[in-house]
Amino acid sequence: MAQTRRDNRRRRDERGREESDLIEKLVGINRVAKVVKGGRRFGFAAVVIVGDGRGRVGHGHGKAREVPEAIRKATEQAKRGMVRVPLREGRTLHHDIVGHYGAGKVIMRTASAGTGVIAGGPMRAIFEALGVQDVVAKSVGTSNPHNMIKATFDALAHSASPRMVAQRRNKKVSDLLGDRRDVEAEARE
Numbered sequence: 001m002a003q004t005r006r007d008n009r010r011r012r013d014e015r016g017r018e019e020s021d022l023i024e025k026l027v028g029i030n031r032v033a034k035v036v037k038g039g040r041r042f043g044f045a046a047v048v049i050v051g052d053g054r055g056r057v058g059h060g061h062g063k064a065r066e067v068p069e070a071i072r073k074a075t076e077q078a079k080r081g082m083v084r085v086p087l088r089e090g091r092t093l094h095h096d097i098v099g100h101y102g103a104g105k106v107i108m109r110t111a112s113a114g115t116g117v118i119a120g121g122p123m124r125a126i127f128e129a130l131g132v133q134d135v136v137a138k139s140v141g142t143s144n145p146h147n148m149i150k151a152t153f154d155a156l157a158h159s160a161s162p163r164m165v166a167q168r169r170n171k172k173v174s175d176l177l178g179d180r181r182d183v184e185a186e187a188r189e
Contacts (some may be wrong), residue, residue: 026048029067049129051128056083058083059078060075060080091134101155102150105141117134119135
């Protein structure tokens, strides 16, 4: 009995510590109006990106009558929906990816060290919260932040590391990547 209480307390402390390390990015706030018999009722809609800077990221949308409450709701939703994304060397994506959502299409490419985050709007917020330091990204088709975010998350969901691919195909990582010296020798010839 005492052991389970101690374990629960430790888990709660770890969760609190984990949540304090999160990076929160406010992507946008919109004023929305509901027309009722007496006139208009105004509220606010917020879009938030939350990440830990080490490969986990989530997004959320919240609506309320006050701005802080809308941001709080969006942040809670983002924390609940966090996903893990495999990163190469902790700084870039493993491969080029294309994501779609509605009319939105995003193209994300890996980049060499020192390139930085070349992306606009909501995509930049996602990469900063995710911990990506080098990436080139382009949004095609829409500039709507909601659709851009969902298209980016669609692309990140299709991201795979060599270890994940090797495990899925019952092979070794070295079989997939081959020896780097062999690849360089073929390139010279």
